[in-house]
Amino acid sequence: MKKEIPVPILAKKPTKLEKHGDVRIDNYYWLNDRENSEVIAYLEAENAYNDAMTAHTKDFQKDLFEEIKGRIKEDDSSVPYKLNGYWYIKKYEEGKDYPIHTRRKGSLDAPEEILFDVNEMAKDYSYYKLSGISISPNNKLVAYGVDTVSRRQYVIHIKNLETGEIYKERIENTTGSATWAADNKTLFYANKDEQTLRSEKIYKHKLGDEVANDVVVFHEEDETYITFVYKTKSKKYLVIGSYSTLTMEYRILEADTPDGEFRVFQERVRGLEYSISHYKDHFYVMSNKDKATNFKLSKTPENNTGKEHWEDIIPHRAAVLLEDIEIFKDFFVLSERDNGLNKIRIIRWDGKEDYYLPFDNETYTANTSVNVDFDTETLRYTYNSMTTPASVIDFNMVTKTKEVKKEQEVLGGKFDKNNYTSERLWATSSDGTKIPMSVMYRKGIKKDGTNPVFQYAYGSYGSTIDPYFSSARLSLLDRGFIFVLAHVRGGEYLGRNWYEDGKLMHKKNTFTDFIDCSKYLIEQKYTSAKHLYASGGSAGGLLMGAISNMNPELYNGIIASVPFVDVITTMLDDSIPLTTGEYDEWGNPNEKEYYEYMKSYSPYDNVETKEYPNMLVTTGLHDSQVQYWEPAKWVAKLRELKTDNRILLLHTDMEAGHGGASGRFESLKEVAEEYAFLLDLENIKE
Template sequence: MPSAPVAKKVPYEMTHHDHKRVDNYYWMRDDSRSDKEILAHLEAENAFTDTMLSHTEAEQNVLFEELKGRIVKDDSSVPVKKGNFFYTTEVSGDNEYPVYVRADNFDGENKLTLLDVNQLASEHEYYHLSGTSISPDANLLAYGEDTLSRRIYTLRIKDLTTDQLLKDELAGTSGQVVWQNDNKAFYYIKKDEQTLLEYQVYKHELGTDQSEDVLIYEETDLSFYTFLSKSKDDTEVYIWHYSTDCKAVSVLSADDANAVPELFYPREHGLEYSIEKHGDSYFVLTNHKATNFRLMTTNAAEKYDIDLWQDAVEPETDALLEDFELFENHLVYQKRKDGITSITVREITSGSEYQLPFEEQAFTAGMSGNIEMDAPAVRIYYSSLTTPASSYDFELTTGHSTLLKQQKVLGEFSPDNYQSERIMVTARDGKRVPVSLVYRKDSFKQDGTNPLYQYGYGSYGATIDPSFSRNWLSLLDRGFVCAIAHIRGSEMLGRPWYEDGKLLNKMNTFTDFIDVTMSLVEQKYCADDKVFAVGGSAGGLLMGAVVNMAPELYRGIASHVPFVDVVTTMLDESIPLTTNEYGEWGNPNEKVYYDYMLSYSPYDNITPQAYPHILVTTGLHDSQVQYFEPMKWVAKLRELKTDNNKLLFKTDMEAGHGGASGRFKALHDKALEYAFFFDLLK
C-alpha cells in the first residue's frame, strides 16, 4: 500500500477566554491560493487518492456512464411567461450547459436564442451563469458570470435586438440585477472581495462607467446578507436585509429614477418579515407573535403600526406557514404540518378555499415559476422518492390540474419497482425524528442484510424534502436502502425543530443522526456493518461530528466541502460567512458559545481512536467553506487515528463550493463516491 501524504506540524498557539489551543496545521491557510507548498500537498493528496482508488477506475467509468445514461440529452425546461414572451432553457447532445431561449407562445413559435452558455463557457475550466434578468421592454438581457467559482460575478448586458454586448461591464458583484422601469438603469450589489458579503447596492446607468455608479444603500451590520428583488406587479424594488434572526426589507419605486430606499418596517432583533404588494395593500409573512409564522395584511398608511395589521392566515402552534403566492384574485399559501406539505388556494374576495391534492405519504411540493399576477393557474413543482420531478398547472378557479412535464429517466426505470416509506425514530431525549426511506421492492427484505446510504444536513432551517434522485437509482438497484434523516436544525417539524438544533442546541443535530442510524439497524432496515453516511458543507460538519462521537456505527463516510474547523473559522471575521452566521452557531468571542462550539467542532475533537473509511472532497476556490478546513481535518485525522482504514482527500483545483460546473462533469464526483462505497463492500 502506498504511503499517505504526511503533513508537517507547525504548532500555532491560540488563546481565547484563557483557554489555550495548539493548531499544528494552521499553516495550511493561504487566501491567495498560490503557496507552492500547500498546492503541492493538495496535489500529493490527489495523487494518493487516485492511486488508492486506481483499481476502481473501471467501475467509476461504468458508474459515470450509468449516471449519465439516465439523463435525456435533448431536453428543455417548462416555459415561463413574462410579459409577451415565454422563456425556457434547452440542453442538447453532450453539451454541459443550457441555451437560454424565448418564444411567442408556450409551444415555442418564433424562438429566439438569448444566450448559449456553452459558447460563453468554452474557454473556461469553470463557468457559472447567474442572475439573468430581462429589461422591462424585453430588449436587454443582464447576466453575471463567474469563471473562478468564488461566487463573485461580472455583469454584462446584451442587446437582444442586435445580438451584441453593450460596453457596460461591472465587476465584483453578486450577479443579481433588478431593472428600473425606464430601461435605462438597474440596481445591483457589490460584494466585499475578502468576506464575500453582499453589502452595497448601486444604481448603474447604461452607457456609463462603473466608477460613476451611485451608491443607493450600504449594509454596515456584517451579520446581514443583502439581496434584491422586484414586486410581482413590477412597481417596486426590494432590498432585503437577512440575518439569522432578523429579516426586513427596504422599498424603492421602480418608476422613480431618483428613488431612495425606505424601510417597510423597522428592523428588530427576533422579528422576521417578508412582503408582497397586492394593489394598494401588502401581504406580510412574519413571525410577529407567531413562532410558526402568520400571514398578515396592511397598507402604506398603517404599515408602521404592526398592531393595525390584520391576519390573512392565522398562526398555528403545530403547522409552519412556509410560503405564499399572490394573483389578481387569489392567494395561494403553503404550510407544513408533521413534516407534510399542504398548499391551499383561496379566493381573496369571498374567502372560499380548497387544498391541492397530494396522495403520497412523503413528497416535495412547492410553488415555482409564478411570475405574473394575472396568471390563470398556479405552477406547482412536485416530486417524491419514487416520482421524478413534475411540473403542474392548477387552475385557480377550478383546481383542475395539467401535468406540463415530468422528468424523463432513460433506461429501465419504472416507479413501480421502488417503495418509499416515512417513519418516525425516537431520539435519546424522546423527540420523534422523521426519516424518509426508499428501496427497491425486489431486493429489500427487512432482515438486516441491506447496505444503507444515510444522508443528512440539519442546519440553517434548511429542510431536505424527500424528492427523486436519478443518481440514487445506482444505489437502489444494487440493493441499498437510501434514507434522509430529517434531523433537528431543519424546519421539517416547524420553526421549533430548527431552534432545537442551532446555537446551544446544536448537539441535537448530531445525536439525532446517530440515533436514526441505530434505529434503522435495530429495525433491520440495514446491516449493522454496511452503513454509509453522506453530508456536504454544514452536512460535512455533521459527518465530522458523527465520526468523532460514534465511529463504530459506520463503515464508510463521504464528507463533501465540510465545515469542520468551527471555532477557528468563527473567530476569524475576515473569512466569508463568519459574522453573518453568529445567529446560527453563536459568537465564539462570548465564552458560553466558545465552550459549546469547542465541545463539538470536528477538527478540535479528533481523538486517538479507530475511524471508519472516509472520503473527503473540496474545491480549491470554495467561497463558502475554505479548502484549508478539510485539508487540516484530514491531516489531523491521519496523525491521530489508530486504524488502517482508508482516508482519502480529493481537491478539485478548478472548482468551488458547488463542485464542478456543467451537467455531466459533476457526475464524475458522484461516480467516485459510489465506487468508494461499493469497493468497501467487497
C-alpha cells in the same frame, strides 16, 4: 505481493491559538494560505494518493458515470413560462454540458430567439456559471451575471437583445443578479466585500455611464447582515432587503421613480423576521410578529407599512409552518408544512374559496414553481416523491383541473417505479423526541441486517431537505442499497421549533438525532454497522465530522463533502467569507459560553487517538463558503491520530468551489466517484 502506497505526510508547524484563557495548538494552521507552494504540493499529493488508492475502481467509476448519465434525457427543455408577452424556455442539446436560453414572442409557434448559448460562452473556461438573467421591462435588454472562478463573485454584463451587442459595462464583484427600474435604463445591484464576500452595498447604475460613477443607494454596515434588491411581482415597487439569521428589514421605492429615496418598510427589530408581497393598495406580510413561531400572514396599507398597522388575515398555528406566499390577480397561494409534509393552499381574494391541493403520499415533495405571470388562473407547481420522477403541473385555480406539462423521463429502459417502495420511519432520540426518516429501497429486500444503507442529512440553517426523486440514486438502489434521508433537528421539517432545537446551544441535537436514526436502522435490522454509510455536505459535513468522533463504531464508511469541520477557528476569524453573519446560527465564540460549547463538538478539535470509519473527504480550492483548508487540516489530523488502517481519502478539486463542477455532466463524475467508494467497501464490483 501488493505494493504499499505511501500515505501523504504533512509537516507540523504548531500555531498557538488562545481565547478566554484556553490554549489550542493547531499543527496545521499553516494550510490557510492558497498562495503557498507547499500547501498546493500537499493538496496535489493527497489527490495523487486518492488516485492510487482508487485506481482499481476507475473503470467502475466510468461505468457508473455512463450509467447515471444514460438515464438523463440529453436533448431536453424546460416547460415554457410566459413573462411580459414572451415565452421563455431553457433547453439542453445532446452531448452538451450547458443550457441554451431562448424565447418566443407571443406564442410558442413564433420564431425562436436565442438569448444565451452557454456552451459557446463557457468553451474557454474550466468553470462557468451564468446567473441572474434579468430582462428589461421593454424586453429589449438583459442583464446577467457570470462567475468563471466558482467563488460566487459575479461580473454583471448587459446585452442588447435586438442587436446582440454586449455593452462595455462590466460590473464586478456582485451577487450576479440585477433589477431594472421601469425606465429600462436604471439598474440596481448588490456589491460584495472583496474579502468577506458579504453583499453589503446596493448600487444604482445608469445605462451608458461609467461603472466607477455608480451611486450607492444603501450600505448595510452591520457585518452580521447581507443585503439584496428585487422588484415586486406587481412590478410597482423596487425592494431592498437586509437580513441576518434572525432579523429582516426592507426598504421600498416606486419602480417608476428610480432616482427617489428608498423608505424603510418596517425598521429592524432583533428577532422580527418578515417578508413582503405587494397587491393592489396593500402589502402582504409573512412574519413571526407576536411570537408567531411558525409565521402568520398580515396585510398593511401601502402608505402605512409599520408593524403597528399589520392586520392578521391568516393567524399563527402551532402545528403548521407557513413557508411562502404566491400572489395572483384573483387568488393567493400559501405554501405550508404540516407534520413534515408540504401543503399547497389556494384562497380567493374575495374569500369565496379556500382549499388545499390533494396529495396522497408520505414521502413526497410539492412546491410552487415558476409563477411570474400575475394575471392568470394557472398555478404551476412541481411534484415528486422518492419513487416518482419530478412532474411540472399546471393547475387551473378556477376549474380545479390540472395538466401535467412534463414528467421527468428516466431513460435506459430499466426504471419502473413499481419496483421501489418508500416509507416514513420514526426513531426515538436520546431525549425522547421522535425523529422522522424518509426511506426508499427496491421491493423484496429482507430486513436481516445485511443490507447496505446510505444515510444522508443536512440539519442546519432551518433548511429542509424534502424527500425527492433522484435518477442517479437508482445506481445504489439497484445494487441493494437502502436510501435514508434523516430529517434531523436544525432543519424545519417539523416546523420552526425543529430548527430552533438544532442550533446555537442545542446544536448537538442534530448530531445525536442522526446517530439515534442510525441505531434505530440497526435495531430494526435494516442494516448493521458493517454496512451503514453516512453522507453530508457543508454544514452536513460538520454533522459527518461530529458523528465520526462521537460514534465511529456505527459506520463502515463516511462521505464528507466540503465539510465545515474547524468550527471555532473559522468563527473567530471575521475575515473569512460569511463568518459574522453566522453568529446567530452557531453562536459567537468571542463569548466564552459559545466558545466552550463549540469546542465540545468541533470535529477538528475533537479528533482523538482511536479507530475511525473508512472516509472520503472532498473540497474545492476556490470554495468561498467552507475554505479548502478546513477539510485538509481535518484529514491531516486524522492521519496523525487514527489507530486503524481503514481508507482515508481527500480529493480537492483544484478548479472548483463549493458547488463543485459547473457542467451538468461533470458533476455526475463526482457522484460516480462517491458511489464507487461505497460500492467498493461493499465489495460490489460492477
